[in-house]
Amino acid sequence: MRVKDKLITAVTILAGIVLSGGAFLVERREELTDAAEYVMCVIDKEEAVDDPKKIALTFDDGPHPYYTEQLLDGLKExxxxxxxxxxxxxxEAYPELVLRMQTEGHLVGNxxxxxxxxxKNNRETFKSELIKTNELLSGITGEEPQYVRPPxxxxxKSFESELTMIPxxxxxDPMDWCSSDVNGIxxxxxxxxEENAVILMHDEYKSSVTAALEIVDILQKQGYEFVTVDEILFD
Ligand SMILES: [Zn+2]
Structure with missing residues (x-):
């Protein structure tokens, strides 16, 4: 049954109860509350299944030897x-974590x-850092990175054609790097x-990792699906 049909059924039942008189309502109050909760639950669940909204979590500045590992464990779960x-x-310092990111289906960018x-004066140095990092990452994962997050x-814009990279x-931006208040983040x-949002966070802080996993728990319940950012850019 579609959500709309379920709503019509629920409204019809409720109208019948109201028409049958107030005494009935008082007697059966508990059952009615249960029934209403059940209907709302079914509707919530159906919406979540019918309409997964894509959203992307992105993490900069890692990998961190401890917190990135915690984050990867939590995302996997x-x-x-x-x-x-x-x-x-x-x-370069933690290649095993970069390989784990790729193996577990995450996107690895530069x-x-x-x-x-x-x-204004460091264009060539900047470009050589991107190239050096691409070489490092492809040496670890076997894949040339296509995406860059410029610090x-x-x-x-001319780097996009020069390096075949997408910014x-x-x-x-919850500014997670300057706060340890998990709840605030x-x-x-x-x-x-919202659908197709791109969230900026940093996997080098305990508070950011704890907050990120709570964010996943909350938004998954609201029907969001956490995808790699390429799925949002090219949707
Ligand atoms: Zn950064």
């Missing part, structure tokens, strides 16, 4: 995918070698959550 924009120097911000969002920015993200 929840069947959620994420996108990791790793720094070359971190990937966040420069040393977290360099593109400015601080500073980007030069990935974000739509929700969770609230900022869940309040702004």
């Amino acid at each position: 929840r069947g959620a995918k994420a996108s990791f924009f790793v720094m070359g120097k971190q990937a 966040h420069t070698y040393s977290h360099l911000q593109l400015g 601080y969002g500073s980007w030069d 990935v920015l974000w739509t929700i 969770v609230q900022k993200v869940t309040k702004k959550a």
